[in-house]
Amino acid sequence: MFEAKFEDGGLFKKIVEAIKELVKNVNLEANGTGISLQAMDTSHVALVALQLNEKGFKKYRCEKSLTMGLSIENLQKILKCSGNDDQITLRTQDEEPTTLSFTFESKNRISEFQLNLMSLDQEQLGVPDTEYSSVVRMPSNEFTKICRELGNINEAIGIETSKEGIKFYVKGDIGEGQVSVKINDTEKPEERVECEVDEPVNLSFAVRYFNLFNKASALSSQVILSMSQDQPLVIEYIIEEMGSLKLYLAPKIND
């Protein structure tokens, strides 16, 4: 039997909201340590990796690891029947479940839904646990804003790191521009900008993926960008007390 209860069901809704435009069908994996998900977008350029640790749930039980194939669109239809302040419980009964049950619980209402599961044959990538040569932490809303602004000018965005900070730049048909974000150690942790640069990087990415990734900014006030030269970048949103959502994007490289 598998059972996982979110004290804050709104959080689960935010996670689904964050990934719904990146991936369509996903395998949700549950085992004794928690719930995880890994899925690529249809163009195989971006990858979503979610980890929710067992300790972050109000209640968690998983006797045998299981894989639940879900349509994100259908999952969202069911989640629309819950309130943002509801507690949400996910549950399966059988060893090889064909449905995933949802209980939405508020002060004055309990709702039950069953979502039909699918058998999905999905390519899983072995993402190495590497050290990155530049790691930048910055406010997630600031990153969202920069991507939106520069994305107007060109479809590719450049990222350059140095000991002084991080620079975003574009070159398009209409002209070019750059935005430098300075390091700061303000008392407000959500406004801090930190750069750990062992080796500076200079990379280019398709900004439209960043604009999709930025839907996850509702999960955390800070975003962590980890980069190495000519390698995929990872954008990480820490989900407080529960785990993290990591979004990988392959770079664009000079032909």
Next chain:
Amino acid sequence: YLQQIPLSTFFPSR
């Protein structure tokens, strides 16, 4: 000209 590289170039299939 910038070319988009797929993720499978970097990460092996499991």
